[in-house]
Amino acid sequence: xxxxxxxxxxxxxxxxxxxxxxxxxxxxxxxxxxxxxxxxxxxxxxxxxxxxxxxxxxxxxxxxxxxxxxxxxxxxxxxxxxxxxxxxxxxxxxxxxxxxxxxxxxxxxxxxxxxxxxxxxxxxxxxxxxxxxxxxxxxxxxxxxxxxxxxxxxxxxxxxxxxxxxxxxxxxxxxxxxxxxxxxxxxxxxxxxxxxxxxxxxxxxxxxxxxxxxxxxxxxxxxxxxxxxxxxxxxxxxxxxxxxxxxxxxxxxxxxxxxxxxxxxxxxxxxxxxxxxxxxxxxxxxxxxxxxxxxxxxxxxxxxxxxxxxxxxxxxxxxxxxxxxxxxxxxxxx
Ligand SMILES: NC(=O)c1ccc[n+]([C@@H]2O[C@H](COP(=O)([O-])OP(=O)(O)OC[C@H]3O[C@@H](n4cnc5c(N)ncnc54)[C@H](O)[C@@H]3O)[C@@H](O)[C@H]2O)c1
Numbered sequence: 001x002x003x004x005x006x007x008x009x010x011x012x013x014x015x016x017x018x019x020x021x022x023x024x025x026x027x028x029x030x031x032x033x034x035x036x037x038x039x040x041x042x043x044x045x046x047x048x049x050x051x052x053x054x055x056x057x058x059x060x061x062x063x064x065x066x067x068x069x070x071x072x073x074x075x076x077x078x079x080x081x082x083x084x085x086x087x088x089x090x091x092x093x094x095x096x097x098x099x100x101x102x103x104x105x106x107x108x109x110x111x112x113x114x115x116x117x118x119x120x121x122x123x124x125x126x127x128x129x130x131x132x133x134x135x136x137x138x139x140x141x142x143x144x145x146x147x148x149x150x151x152x153x154x155x156x157x158x159x160x161x162x163x164x165x166x167x168x169x170x171x172x173x174x175x176x177x178x179x180x181x182x183x184x185x186x187x188x189x190x191x192x193x194x195x196x197x198x199x200x201x202x203x204x205x206x207x208x209x210x211x212x213x214x215x216x217x218x219x220x221x222x223x224x225x226x227x228x229x230x231x232x233x234x235x236x237x238x239x240x241x242x243x244x245x246x247x248x249x250x251x252x253x254x255x256x257x258x259x260x261x262x263x264x265x266x267x268x269x270x271x272x273x274x275x276x277x278x279x280x281x282x283x284x285x286x287x288x289x290x291x292x293x294x295x296x297x298x299x300x301x302x303x304x305x306x307x308x309x310x311x312x313x314x315x316x317x318x319x320x321x322x323x324x325x326x327x328x329x330x331x332x333x334x
Contacts, residue, residue: 052254168212175190214253286307
């Protein structure tokens with residue numbers, strides 16, 4: 001991949017006029033958090049990614065819209081353009097090498113730089129472990145893990161060589177952070193994404209690249225198939241706040257892509273409705289030691305209860321999802 005940075009393209013007078021008109025109409029803020037920034041969003045054709053692409057554009061960013069479904073992607077590009085913003089569609093599977101390279105090349109060819117990458121694309125293939133096929137496992141692991149790795153890899157190679165500072169937002173899930181019934185494939189991928197994000201943050205800190213992850217929750221095509229139908233609040237009047245609306249996720253992502261979040265990296269945020277949460281990483285909660293000697297299994301058996309007594313953690317498997325502050329529904333069968 002070439003890392004030569006072309007000269008940024010300046011806006012033609014017509015575009016400036018269109019921008020002014022859009023500002024007058026109140027669609028593009030006069031001063032956005034991301035003015036002039038170039039951002040890629042994967043899986044931006046619908047759901048959370050769509051909301052992110054629109055919000056990033058609203059904050060002044062030019063957006064490379066990646067999406068498998070060309071029609072859905074095109075619609076988002078049209079919406080951004082109609083509101084006075086700039087966007088370009090790059091269709092394809094972001095977990096494929098060619099698409100991942102193309103995303104970075106599209107940003108550089110069109111606008112001369114890349115400032116942020118939002119890894120959002122994802123799929124579900126829910127099944128309990130005894131019934132899950134290898135194909136269901138592979139498909140989910142590929143889209144999420146390879147779909148995060150490849151765009152991040154090429155973006156980081158560009159940032160490292162160009163000296164430009166970058167922002168990455170990865171998309172984890174409470175299914176990975178806490179575990180969720182019927183989602184061994186998805187939860188494994190999402191826990192991996194949280195770890196991936198932390199490690200990328202460590203490795204890229206010296207190049208001024210910040211990497212964080214979000215664990216969102218929202219009503220989308222993905223969650224409708226997993227959780228069943230949701231109550232549609234759209235009829236309840238403009239004043240009512242739709243807690244599970246997918247667009248509620250986007251402002252946090254725009255913030256994390258901006259300079260105002262320049263001191264935050266390697267963190268995992270929960271985000272849903274009007275709530276933004278900060279997750280604590282896995283940490284040791286209790287310890288037993290054997291006086292500088294290797295344990296025997298019998299020795300551990302005699303003292304293992306101390307770990308649970310000291311920490312207050314239950315030895316039995318726990319439904320951590322059921323303990324969430326914000327949860328859409330409970331699940332028990334698949
Ligand atoms: N909706 C939730 O409550 C929730 C909860 C936790 C995590 N997430 C995560 O948020 C992200 C977005 O999910 P959503 O709920 O908006 O789902 P969605 O199905 O509404 O949207 C996902 C979009 O990604 C696209 N896509 C899928 N695979 C792709 C690929 N390989 N390359 C390019 N595009 C691809 C799809 O075509 C679709 O338009 C996913 O990573 C998902 O795992 C969602």
